[in-house]
Amino acid sequence: MTHSAHSIKPCLNILGAGRAARVVARWLADSGQVDIGQVANSSFASAKAAVDFIRSGQAVEQITDLSSNDWLLIGLSDALLDRSKLHAVLCGPEFGQPDLAFHLSGSLTANVLSGTANTIASVHPARAFATPELAIQNITGTWLTAEGDAEALAQLEPKFSATGARWQTIESSLKPLYHASTVIASNYLVTLTALARELAEAAGASSAAAQSLLANLQAGTLDNLDRTPAKQALTGPIERGDLATLKRFQQAISQTKPSSVTVLNELGLATLDLAIKTRGAGRSDADIRKLFTNA
Numbered sequence: 001m002t003h004s005a006h007s008i009k010p011c012l013n014i015l016g017a018g019r020a021a022r023v024v025a026r027w028l029a030d031s032g033q034v035d036i037g038q039v040a041n042s043s044f045a046s047a048k049a050a051v052d053f054i055r056s057g058q059a060v061e062q063i064t065d066l067s068s069n070d071w072l073l074i075g076l077s078d079a080l081l082d083r084s085k086l087h088a089v090l091c092g093p094e095f096g097q098p099d100l101a102f103h104l105s106g107s108l109t110a111n112v113l114s115g116t117a118n119t120i121a122s123v124h125p126a127r128a129f130a131t132p133e134l135a136i137q138n139i140t141g142t143w144l145t146a147e148g149d150a151e152a153l154a155q156l157e158p159k160f161s162a163t164g165a166r167w168q169t170i171e172s173s174l175k176p177l178y179h180a181s182t183v184i185a186s187n188y189l190v191t192l193t194a195l196a197r198e199l200a201e202a203a204g205a206s207s208a209a210a211q212s213l214l215a216n217l218q219a220g221t222l223d224n225l226d227r228t229p230a231k232q233a234l235t236g237p238i239e240r241g242d243l244a245t246l247k248r249f250q251q252a253i254s255q256t257k258p259s260s261v262t263v264l265n266e267l268g269l270a271t272l273d274l275a276i277k278t279r280g281a282g283r284s285d286a287d288i289r290k291l292f293t294n295a
Contacts, residue, residue, distance in 0.1 A: 010071040010099070010155075011037040013063055017050030019129040020104050021075025026054045027139050031163040037070065038063045053132060066096035072117060074103040081105055081112050100152050106179040109172040110148030121148030121156055122175075125165075126182055140164040147172045193218070195260055202256050231278040238268060239275045241282035246291060268292040 012034040014025055018041070028034045036057035041047040047059035066072065074081070081103060101117035102110070106124040113120040126143040129135045143166045146153055157167050170178055193214060200210035224233040237245040246268075254261055269292045276285060 008069070009033065009035055011035045011069055012071045012073055013037040013066060013098070014039045014050070014057070014073045014075060015063055016074055016076035016080070017041045017047060017054075018075050018077075019132045019135070020125065020127075021073055022050045022053045023127075023129055023132050023135045023139060024075075024104065024123075024125060025050075025057075025073060026136055027163055028159060029054060029056055033159040033162055034071065062094075064094045064096065066098040068097070068099050068118070070096070070098040072098045072101040074101060074113065074116075076103070078105050078108055081108050100155055102148065102152065102156065106145075106182055107176065109175055110152070111172070119149040119152040119155075121146055121152035123156060123160070124179075124182075126186075128186060141166060143168065145170055145178055147175060189218075195257065199253070199256060231274050234271070234274055234278060236271075238271045238288065239279065241275075241284040241288065243284040243287050243291070246288060250291060265292040 009032075012025060012028060014021055014036070017025070017039050025034075025036060025039075029036050036051075036054055038060045039047050039051050039054070039057045040060050040063050041050055044059060044061055047061075051057045051059045063072075098117045100119050100121070101113050102121040102123050103113060104124060105112075105122060108122065110120045110122040113122075123144050123146045125139075126145065127135055127139065141164055144160055146156065146167065146169050153169060161167055196214050197207070197210045200214065201207060205213065221233065237249065250261075253264060269289065272285060272288055272292070276282070
């Protein structure tokens with residue numbers, strides 16, 4: 001395919017128009033990179049809601065008659081991105097053969113789409129989509145991690161780059177490691193924040209104060225992490241080697257949230273290893289390790 005062919009505006013059809021898919025579709029459409037075609041979801045009403053959010057497209061019960069100028073964005077859940085199920089849905093004579101199909105899964109590779117289009121890819125946006133209205137406001141600059149057919153990537157990259165996205169490709173075999181990194185950074189952060197808020201409230205802070213205080217603290221930490229290596233952003237009692245403070249910390253958590261002691265001990269050990277990489281070994285490190293190991 002020539003470079004001029006890459007500049008043609010494709011018609012983007014959407015199968016599975018959940019939160020991530022509708023945000024990505026609107027992002028591409030608002031940037032003038034695609035026209036929105038057919039949109040199918042779990043029900044016609046939800047497809048119509050997706051079209052209303054995207055602000056273009058046609059809600060349909062079933063996608064049909066795709067052609068060589070069509071792209072297909074598949075926003076189905078991982079459980080539904082099963083090759084045999086997809087083949088039954090997508091490969092009937094009424095469906096047609098789109099030029100390009102891609103999905104948004106962070107864990108599955110493009111290969112699950114084999115046979116659904118002339119060329120296939122996966123494009124995972126590193127963005128939380130819990131609230132689509134907020135996600136679309138903050139979408140510019142989002143990192144996209146892609147893999148799949150070289151021709152699909154060559155067509156997708158300029159379209160997404162024109163939206164202000166940041167783009168990288170990885171080897172398909174390494175995608176599970178990439179996905180684990182995003183789960184740890186995003187999902188586990190939510191879990192740790194929930195625990196931190198619970199402890200702050202147990203200390204007497206109101207729910208609103210705990211939420212605001214910790215969000216402000218995390219914002220500063222994330223800003224530091226965006227500018228420096230992780231080991232240089234580390235502060236606090238473990239980094240300082242403050243054993244007395246850590247003992248008080250340990251006792252308070254054991255009394256207030258004993259079910260969380262084990263996971264927090266493991267995090268403490270990992271944090272100690274990170275601290276040692278930065279400052280070198282400290283006099284109290286052995287005792288700190290013992291505290292987290294034997295508590």
